[in-house]
Amino acid sequence: MNEKMNSKILRTLPREKAFYFFTSIGNYTGESATSLKEFTDKINEVNVKSLEFHFYRGDFEKWIAEVLEDKELAEQIGTLRKMSPIGEKLKNGLHRILIGRYSRLRSTF
Amino acid sequence: MKFKNNTVALDATDLRILEALQENARQTYTAIGKSLGIAHSTVYDRIKRMERHGIIKEYTAVIDAERAGAKNIIAIMTIFTDPKESDKVAEKLCEAPQILEVYTSLSEELLIIAKVVAENQESLHEFIASSVAPLPGVLRIRTSMITKKFKETRFSIANNPKQLTFIKEKSNK
Numbered sequence: 001m002n003e004k005m006n007s008k009i010l011r012t013l014p015r016e017k018a019f020y021f022f023t024s025i026g027n028y029t030g031e032s033a034t035s036l037k038e039f040t041d042k043i044n045e046v047n048v049k050s051l052e053f054h055f056y057r058g059d060f061e062k063w064i065a066e067v068l069e070d071k072e073l074a075e076q077i078g079t080l081r082k083m084s085p086i087g088e089k090l091k092n093g094l095h096r097i098l099i100g101r102y103s104r105l106r107s108t109f
Numbered sequence: 110m111k112f113k114n115n116t117v118a119l120d121a122t123d124l125r126i127l128e129a130l131q132e133n134a135r136q137t138y139t140a141i142g143k144s145l146g147i148a149h150s151t152v153y154d155r156i157k158r159m160e161r162h163g164i165i166k167e168y169t170a171v172i173d174a175e176r177a178g179a180k181n182i183i184a185i186m187t188i189f190t191d192p193k194e195s196d197k198v199a200e201k202l203c204e205a206p207q208i209l210e211v212y213t214s215l216s217e218e219l220l221i222i223a224k225v226v227a228e229n230q231e232s233l234h235e236f237i238a239s240s241v242a243p244l245p246g247v248l249r250i251r252t253s254m255i256t257k258k259f260k261e262t263r264f265s266i267a268n269n270p271k272q273l274t275f276i277k278e279k280s281n282k
Contacts, residue, residue, distance in 0.1 A: 015243050015245070016239075016243045018243065020238050020242040020243065022234070022237075022238065022242075025230050025233060025234045025252065025254070026184060026186065026233055026234060026237045026250065026251075026252025026254075027250060027251055027252055028237065028238075028241075028242045028247070028249050028250035029249060030189075030248050030249035032242070032243075
């Protein structure tokens, strides 16, 4: 993967393209992320109920693949879903994948 | 009908005409006049004056959406906002066709309460996530889906008998 593509994935998005964390249909937590870095940080901060809600709807993969345009990371999250993690296991699993991916992308600069 | 501080004071006859129209806006001036014991020309004059002054805003049809086959869901959104942005958020919500009603309320925090209609839960979520949460000044949102309706009435002069009595007394002086 080249530097140009990596920097695209790491860019900061406009507010309307941010990821908005909900705990259920229509219940917005007030937390949002406009970049992969912010998304990675927020995974540790938001209520685990919100993570479970989005994870099992496929919202994380969708946003990462379609908005951040990181297909590889989206696939890694899809693989995690096959293991059906919940609660802290889900939080830790997501964070581990995201921090790993973020570090690899950053290391190319 | 009198004017005071930019508001229009209605007398007892005006209120009775409004009440009759709210019951059935399609009845004729003659029918209203007959039921109230006044001339149809009086009914006509007063209705025209109330239309001119914006007291009667419009004549509309009340549709039973369920009977008409609509399978929509209705939800009430409570939107917690930054007080500085609240009016802008409310105005923006008013532009969306999915939003049926918008109100602001000041309890412990400044809130916007809005009634929203959607085809299904997924489209409701999609609308809130893509059009409401991103509005600057929105702090968080609570949404309750309506499952059963027990009562729904529109504001009517007859719902406010205190006001009616007050103006009746005033008009008798």
